[in-house]
Every structure is written in C-alpha cells, then in structure tokens.
Amino acid sequence: MFAIPEQFSHATKASFEAQFAAFTNLTAKAFEGMEKLVDLNLAATRANLEESAQAARQLLAVKDPQEFLNISQAQAKPVAEKALAYSRQLANIASSTQNEFSKAAEAQITETNRKVIALVDEVSKNAPAGSETAIAALKSVIGNANAGFEQLSKAGKQALDAIEANLSTVVNQYAQAAEKVAPRTSKK
Secondary structure, X not given: OOHHHHHHHXXXXXXXXXXXXXXXXXXXXXXXXXXXXXXXXXXHHHHHHHHHHHXXXXXXXXXXXXXXXXXXXXXXXXXXXXXXXXXHHHHHHHHHHHXXXXXXXXXXXXXXXXXXXXXXXXXXXXOOOOOHHHHHHHHHHHHXXXXXXXXXXXXXXXXXXXXXXXXXXXXXXXXXXXXHHHHHHHHO
C-alpha cells in the first residue's frame, strides 16, 4: 500500500531533475544563439567601420563632382550585397536556434510522457479492484494531452516554416531590387 506514494515521490523527483536538465539545455542553446548573434554583429560592425573609413578616404580624394558621383554609385552595390548577406546570416542564426529549442522541447515532452505512462501502468498494477475505469480515464486524458501537444507542435512548425519562407522571400526581393538599382546607378 505504501508503494504508490513512494512511486509518486520518485516520479516527482525524476520529473524535477528532467525539467532542470531541460532548462539547462535550453539556456545553453539560448547562449549559443546569442553568442553567434554577437559574433555576427561584431564582425559586421568591424567590417562596416573599415569600409566606411576607406570610402571616406576615397571621397575626400576626389577632384571633381563627377568623380565623387561615380565613386558614390560604385559603393552602393557592395553595401546592398553586404546587407543582404547579413540578413541571411541573421535569419540562419534565428532559424537554427529555434530548431534547437524545438528539438529540446520535443525530447523533454516525449520523455516526460513516457515516464508518466510508465508510472500510470505501474500504479494500475497495484490499484485496488474497481479502479479500472479511473485508470482508463487517466490514460485517455494523457493520450488526449499528447495528441493536443502533437497538434500544437505541428502548428508551430508550420508557423515557423511560413515565417522562414516569408523572410526568404523578403531577402530575395531585396536582392533583386539591389540588382536592379546597381545597373541603373552605374549607367549614369
């Protein structure tokens, strides 16, 4: 008779340990994503400062307005290409971090569900006669919760795919616009 409270105690302890491990894992993933973002921003800022200084030196060395205009126009396309590359890298970091979070959350939920089902099965072995209906109802609730999570997970993945597709479309449209602007500015 005392086995059931002990089983719940062990299950609760295991659940807290698993949640702590999952929290630690997600925190590490968040820091990895932030580290990548900081590295990207530092590299972009460093490159931008160097290129701005070089562009300023070129513009200060011009001798006539036409040369100034030509140099200014020549600098437009590389700036647009770098902005496009930055956008793609930023989207890649966000997407990979989100995927890591999703994988970790799915693994945690799957493991927790497995443990809950195992606990319910173990408790049902020691349950008093006549409790079959309550145990069946509990298993049904767990099954429905799992089905709900799967639906939520699928909807989340679809939303993430839609966001990634929209971001890709915006980046591609920006690239096409930059390509169209660059030839026009170099013809003048």
